Amino acid sequence: MIAGAQIFDGQRWHSGKTLTVTRGKIGALSESKPDTATMLRRVPEGSRIVPGFVDLQVNGGGGVLFNNDLTVSGIETICEAHRAFGTTSLLVTLITDTPENTERGIKAGIEAARQGVSGFAGLHLEGPHLSIARKGTHAAELIRPMTNQDLALLLQAARDLPKLLVTLAPESVTPVQVRQLVDAGAVVSLGHSDAGIETIRLFVEAGASMVTHLFNAMSPLRHREPGLVGAALGFGELSCGLIADGHHVDPIAIRIALKAKQGPGRVFLVTDAMSSIGWHGQSFRLNGREVFRQNGRLTLEDGTLAGADIDMLTCVRFMMTEIGLQVDEALRMASLYPAEAAGLEGAGLLLPDAQANFLVLGPGLEILASVIGGQWLDHQGGAG
Numbered sequence: 001m002i003a004g005a006q007i008f009d010g011q012r013w014h015s016g017k018t019l020t021v022t023r024g025k026i027g028a029l030s031e032s033k034p035d036t037a038t039m040l041r042r043v044p045e046g047s048r049i050v051p052g053f054v055d056l057q058v059n060g061g062g063g064v065l066f067n068n069d070l071t072v073s074g075i076e077t078i079c080e081a082h083r084a085f086g087t088t089s090l091l092v093t094l095i096t097d098t099p100e101n102t103e104r105g106i107k108a109g110i111e112a113a114r115q116g117v118s119g120f121a122g123l124h125l126e127g128p129h130l131s132i133a134r135k136g137t138h139a140a141e142l143i144r145p146m147t148n149q150d151l152a153l154l155l156q157a158a159r160d161l162p163k164l165l166v167t168l169a170p171e172s173v174t175p176v177q178v179r180q181l182v183d184a185g186a187v188v189s190l191g192h193s194d195a196g197i198e199t200i201r202l203f204v205e206a207g208a209s210m211v212t213h214l215f216n217a218m219s220p221l222r223h224r225e226p227g228l229v230g231a232a233l234g235f236g237e238l239s240c241g242l243i244a245d246g247h248h249v250d251p252i253a254i255r256i257a258l259k260a261k262q263g264p265g266r267v268f269l270v271t272d273a274m275s276s277i278g279w280h281g282q283s284f285r286l287n288g289r290e291v292f293r294q295n296g297r298l299t300l301e302d303g304t305l306a307g308a309d310i311d312m313l314t315c316v317r318f319m320m321t322e323i324g325l326q327v328d329e330a331l332r333m334a335s336l337y338p339a340e341a342a343g344l345e346g347a348g349l350l351l352p353d354a355q356a357n358f359l360v361l362g363p364g365l366e367i368l369a370s371v372i373g374g375q376w377l378d379h380q381g382g383a384g
Helices: 072-083 099-115 148-160 175-183 197-205 227-234 251-260 312-321 327-334 336-342
Strands: 006-008 018-022 025-030 048-051 053-058 087-095 120-126 164-168 187-190 239-243 267-270 283-286 289-294 297-299 358-361 367-372 375-383
Touching (some): 053 072, 053 120, 053 267, 053 312, 053 327, 099 120, 148 164, 148 175, 175 197, 187 197, 197 227, 227 251, 239 251, 267 312, 267 327, 312 327, 327 336
Parallel strands (some): 006 048, 053 087, 120 164, 164 187, 239 267
Antiparallel strands (some): 048 358, 367 375
């Protein structure tokens, strides 16, 4: 039992209640006063208990880039690095790579799930079936159309992983392939694409339900050709990831997107974080190319943005200070909305029978403790 804090269950705030955790799951939010003999924790007055953050696009952390360390150990390091900043469920992300490395990454993800790596919720394969015209930092020589062999690998991965998210471009796949993936349980996100609105419509009808890092590496919104940006904002069924670091998307564009987007799909936060989170190095390599870290930006030598140097707690604060969101909506964008978009049952909410993944935040949103599956971890000094 946990008492002494305001509790945000993902939908609304509760005061003066006790949170019960039973066998790794939320038991109840009750008015009853805790018995000191059975109480698990009493948290400081003025603190807040909120759902743990959910990040659907995490390329690395703790000095590890998944592309460079396709192992269970690599996945553990990434998850631990992001837990320090409040992320309790994440999809480890593989950036476009060779067929051999893609298969190795999938095998590592399956084994990580089997071993119960804390915080690991599945894989996000961002590529290689993208558009070269909108490749961003992805290696052009590794981008290719989806073959029957590729499809078979992904269909099996969708069955074997707890969750599989794939970013695809209409230029490199067919609506039939998308439908097969969705039917197998994969979540299909459209991204790194220069496709027009009518082409995109076909893929949404086939089951694509998300858009990867809204505004970045996609056909822009024009008055006669809305492109993928227009589809993301105009098609209600699409949810959209957003990198809120002040470098990838201007705050004015973020405000416009939030006003324009009509549900049920939502705009949610992703970090697109690289190995730099929880690590002090100044450069690393991706597909043989050097990525440089300077002033909160990660770039290739030519200045192309190469992922983000940001954690989810900082994204939440950015949405509050720069965009003007209230704390509860900023928290939803980092927990409930991505969980709903990816179909991660029991994440993003503190309701009975949901997995006990939550944070204890101080008055300044500093992280005092994190809990994953009921396992408590104190954060020395409060991350953030």
